[in-house]
Amino acid sequence: MKRNVRERLRAALGRRSLAALGVLATGLFGLGFGASSCVGEAGLEAYGCPNPAVFTASVSPYLERRCGTLDCHGQPTRPMRIYGQLGLRHPAENNVSGGAATTQLELESNYASVCNLDPAAMQQVVDDLGSTADKLLLVNKARGLERHKGGKIVNEQDPGDLCILGWLGFKDAATVAASCTAAIEPLK
Secondary structure, X not given: OHHHHHHHHHHHHHHHHHHHHHHHHHHHHHXXXXXXXXXXXXXXXOOOOOOHXXXXXXXXXXXXXXXXXXXXXXXXXXXXXXXXXXXXXXXXXXXXXXXXXXXXXXXXXXXXXXXXXOHHHHHHHHHOOOOOHHHOHHHHHHOOOOOOOXXXXXXXXXXXHHHHHHHHOOOOHHHHHHHHHHHHHHHO
């Protein structure tokens, strides 16, 4: 009787081990297949993003003031990292918070951070000239429609919302600048 129980136990453990090995192999195969099919020859996939000049001149200064503080997106661990004069400074430069003005490298890094937060959706916004901007994680988190540690930071159609949406909607530089300036003023 004891021998029969032992044989059944060994057989059951053998089947479980084979099943676990099969699941592991399938997972590794799927991971390898998925990773190999996502990128081009250079290993990078390019997505579009609205006008970098309008972003760096108007939108980045607003985001630096509103979102780039050291307790928010001015932290190196944040997925959307914002650098600026009053927050986190770029590690490749030797600036301190509150010191020199936001540098070109920091502005370019902010642009890349915002554009790469939701790259496929951002590409759709570029393709449709901003008509789907309200679907972006950037917009929905700011509006409090998606979970956001910082809570709701803009109301629809307020200056901060118009600053971001103006850039995403390819509005002219003067229109975006006016909205962003109005959004920054109460933050000074």
